[in-house]
Amino acid sequence: MESSLFAAEAALQIQIPESALPRIVVVGAGFAGLELTKRLSKGPFQVVLIDKNNYHQFQPLFYQVAMSGLEPSSIVFPLRKMFQKKKNVHFRMTTVEAVDTATRQVHTPIGSIQYDFLVIAVGAETNFFGNEHIAQKAIPMKSISEALYLRNSVLNDFEKALSAKTTEDRQSLIDIVVVGGGPTGVEISGALAEMRKFILPKDYPELDAGKMQILLAEGSPRLLNGMSEESSQAALEFLRKMDVQVKLDAMVTDYDGEWVELNDGTRIRSKKVIWAAGIIGNKVPGLPEAAILRGNRIRVDRYSRVQGLDNVFAIGDIAYMEDEAYPKGHPQVAQPAIQQGRNLAANMLRSLSVSGWKPFQYKDLGSMATIGRNRAVVDLPHYKTQGFFAWLIWLLVHLFQLIGFKNRVFVFINWVWNYMTYDQSLRLIIRPRSPRHNPIHQG
Ligand SMILES: Cc1cc2nc3c(=O)[nH]c(=O)nc-3n(C[C@H](O)[C@H](O)[C@H](O)COP(=O)(O)OP(=O)(O)OC[C@H]3O[C@@H](n4cnc5c(N)ncnc54)[C@H](O)[C@@H]3O)c2cc1C
Structure with missing residues (x-):
């Protein structure tokens, strides 16, 4: 009984329109997966984007939501809206539970999906170091x-x-x-x-x-x-x-x-x-053991190919790529993720065979952090600054990195308002609750 049920579940396929185009399945719509999908949407592929949420999250501004400074909706963006006009991009909201590289399938609770090429961009989760x-x-x-x-x-x-x-x-x-x-x-x-x-x-x-x-x-x-x-x-x-x-x-x-x-x-x-x-990579069972390193990172070559596999790639926080300048891998921040997504897309648009592909070269655009109003620290490749000017740079960079014009406008208005009033009105304790808790709905 149990085994026939399992067989039925395993056979269940995620329904995606038939297409003669090669299918690229992208798992994760963070900085890396989103950049890749946006660029691949212009090419001769069928792209299936899978994420456990139906939105992209802008993690650098989470702390402002936590401190009641910004609305959550200002720093997340609905994925379906982003690809409304892209007929070759199909989004499915589900969690990838395992990969079968022999049969080229990705398994999820809503069924499995066949891929020609698979890109893993699942990012990382909080590391509690086993405590x-x-x-x-x-x-x-x-x-x-x-x-x-x-x-x-x-x-x-x-x-x-x-x-x-x-x-x-x-x-x-x-x-x-x-x-x-x-x-x-x-x-x-x-x-x-x-x-x-x-x-x-x-x-x-x-x-x-x-x-x-x-x-x-x-x-x-x-x-x-x-x-x-x-x-x-x-x-x-x-x-x-x-x-x-x-x-x-x-x-x-x-x-x-x-x-x-x-x-x-x-x-x-x-x-x-x-x-x-600290962070630790999100696990994707089914990949070769030898490719999984410390912190669950996946070893890839300079073309983002997972070690031992020709048609499976990993990009972003989850990927571990060594080069001369970064012998211990790239920092797990937004820029390497975005740039890896961009490089892989450019290569795939060139051809689907690796010959002629360009190896990934990370361009460090600098790093920054803000410490309250008027104060930040900024390290750019040839310039460092701390204080008010650094804070202005931080504001501009974060505003322009946000996805969606509306989000940029809303965040900007919020910041100006908070700056002038030293106050905002988002200090609300809203606990999501099932309507079943409401007596009106109880039968
Ligand atoms: C609070 C915070 C602040 C940060 N601030 C900065 C900063 O100021 N500057 C900076 O450069 N970087 C910052 N970072 C780091 C930066 O956000 C990450 O480096 C970046 O998000 C990595 O991009 P990614 O695409 O690899 O992964 P992510 O952006 O984490 O995206 C992974 C995606 O995969 C999805 N996913 C995961 N597992 C599965 C699964 N099994 N099935 C389906 N979907 C799955 C997730 O829902 C998510 O959408 C910050 C991170 C945090 C948490």
Whole structure:
């Protein structure tokens, strides 16, 4: 009985219109998969784009959604809208569970799909480094829904703090520990400090805003490890000026929802830990074992081909490609993902056989992080700057990277409004709920 059911499920095929064109299945509509699909849509292929969500997410601005600064809809873009006019692009919202490279099939809960060429662009998820307690109790920020969860959680704890029975309980509800001193941890700490300064005294005058403590714990000796020493130092100074406690060489070893433990034995009480300490590639079972490396990254050659396979490619955060300039692979940030998508598309548009393809060459366009209003750090290939001018560069770059004209306009208006008023009206605790919870719907 069970085996015949499984056979029926395995035989179920995702329905895609018949086509004589070679079929390229792209898994993941992040920076890499989206760039690739947009470019392939102009070529003689049938492209099937699969993503578990029906939207593209702009991860660099998640922290502004979490801090009630932007609407989620301003930084996500519906995939169907993007490909409305592309007759050779078919989108399916589902999760890829496995790949069968022998039969050239991708398996999902809604059926399987045959490919001629497969591109894996599934990105990464939060890495809790195997600590189950931390995975259960800390709050990650690797998707728009997690950013919204964090927004609710911060606001909800402020509400609860008002009726806390003891001073210690109140303190643990308003204090926040951020783990990870990369751009995400630095940016969210700066945004929390601004919330404490500008919002808390107005919205929650009964809570003593000055007592809220924000602690940023970083395991290495410096912040912003991928950036220059000047930027790292400037970020540290900016955060300290904003009264964020920064603890360097501080590894969080455990968290039970109440107490955070550090490697030096320190224990800090906090109901909220924001985990921005690392990522690990999303797994796609079925690929050759030898191609899967540390952090679940997939080893690819300079043409993005997965080791040992001619017609399967990997791009973006999930891909591990070595070259002379990057002997340990490229940084897992947006630009390598976009550029790999672009290079693979250009090669496929040239021909479907690798002869004549151009190897990938990463062009570093620089990196940046912002620390509240008026302050950012920017490392461009031949120029470094920190402070107000860097902040203007950060604003412009992020605005232009956003997908969709409407999103750019909305984000710009929001930023101008927030800048002038030191306020916005998105501090809403909205919890999605099934209509079945509503008595009106109960039969
Ligand atoms: C909070 C945060 C802030 C960041 N800030 C910056 C920044 O300022 N600058 C910068 O350059 N980079 C930043 N990054 C990193 C950057 O966002 C990533 O490097 C980039 O998104 C990688 O692109 P990608 O296409 O490889 O993966 P992603 O953009 O992560 O896309 C992967 C896609 O695959 C889909 N997917 C995953 N698994 C499956 C599956 N099994 N089946 C179907 N679909 C699947 C996902 O839904 C997603 O749409 C930030 C990341 C985070 C989390």
